[in-house]
Amino acid sequence: MAEEKLTGTQRAAIVLLSLGEAQAAEVLKHMNAKEVQKLGLAMTSVGSVSREHVAEIFDEFIDVLSQPFSIGADADDYIREVLMQALGEDRANGLIDRILMGRNTSGLDSLKWMEPRAIAELVRNEHPQIIAIVLAHLDVDHAAEVLKCFPERGRVDILLRLSTLDGIPPNALNELNDVLARQFAGSANMKSSSIGGVKVAANILNFMDSGQDEKILTSMSEVDGALSTKIRDLMFVFDNLADIDDRAMQMVLRDIPNDKLAIALRGADQKVKDKILGNMSQRAAENLKDDIEARGPVRLADVEAAQKEILALVRKMADAGTISLAAKAEAFV
Structure with a gap:
């Protein structure tokens, strides 16, 4: 590890490991759930x-801290400018609002530490619009787990409302604060924010179990066919793997065991098979074909589970910026 080029997260992990348990715990208290998980994994x-490499990392750390800068001066404008340049206007806008609003939404942040079923129980008796706002503030995989805890009819209503969220009026945020105040000490002065929408809805459905997503979309189409179609167009499914570029596919394949691929490709679209096999060495491709043929019949549930696992890896890599996906997948990159 010492000879490799470490990522920023790995360098931060080394700093924390060097501090000792008590000091590291104090630092982690100031981070959100995702940051703690990411650092913990690192x-x-x-x-x-x-020892020499640790010393180099600390020298770099101290050098950064010693640079003169004015903390808090035009911080909002700085954050906006950096994120716009890094992510582009479309992807950055929602994140900017969430970051700047997050200073006054400790209650919402606290939800990210709760089990999905506990969140569902907390808001189960609230108006579907309130539930939609809560889901819009969670990470999409977390929101999907919460959505699974509601009955099918409730899921459709919640997702319909989440899909049409454009801006949150103050009265809705005040109502949400009242909900969270019963469990957390949330602030009553939250700012309006642009969250939700069809992209968020598509992301959440991407993390639903196979079959559940289709049932929700079918029910939604009976209420609003055009909206259901927009969401479906933004969802990234297994067949969409054929659309990502070769470099991205090669990076994905490095982290997928052959036995998982062999199961996932049973019954997959031929374009997906060609894409995957075309980005493997000839020997590896032949081995994979032999493995598929040698397995015989495979349960549909096993195929769907393997495909979901691969898609979860693809989304994770896309979220981390390791790969970029085709236009079809812009919903979650």
């Missing part, structure tokens, strides 16, 4: 690092 995977 802390378990950095392996052996030489």
Whole structure:
């Protein structure tokens, strides 16, 4: 590990590991759930690092801290400018609002630490519009788990409302604060924010179990066919793997075991098979074909589970910026 170029997360993990348990715990208290999870994973995977390399990392850390800068001066404008340049206007807008609003939404942030079923129980008796706002503030995989806890009819109503969220009026946010105040000490002065919409709805459905997403979309189409079609067009499914570029596919294939591929490709579209096999060495492709043929019949549930696992990896890599996906997948990149 010491000879490799470490990522920023890995360097941060090494700093925390060097601080000791009490000091590291104090630092982690100031981070959100996703950041803690990301750092925790890095802390378990950095392996052996030489004393000299640790010293280099601390020298770099101290050098950064010693640079003169004015904390808080025009911070909002700085955040907006950096994110716009890094992500582009479309992807950055929602994130900017969420970051800037997050300073006054400790109650919403607290939800990210709760189990999905606990969140569902907390808001089960609230208006579907309130539930939609809560889901819009969660990470999409977390929101999908919460949505699964509601009956089918409730899921459709919630997702319809989430899909049409454009801006949150103050009265809706005040109502949401009242809900969270019963569990957390939430602020009553939250700013309006642009969250939700068809992209968020598509992302959440991407993380639903196979079959559940289709049932929800079918029910939604009976209420609003055009909206259902927009969501469906933005969803990234297994067949869409044929649309990603070769470089991205090669990076994905590095992290997928052959046995998982062999199961996932049973019954897959031929374009997907060609895409995957075309980005493997000839020997690896032949081995995969042999593995598929040798397995015989495979349960549909196993095929769908393998495909979901691969899609989860693709989304994770896309979220991390490791790969970029085709226009079809812009919903969650």
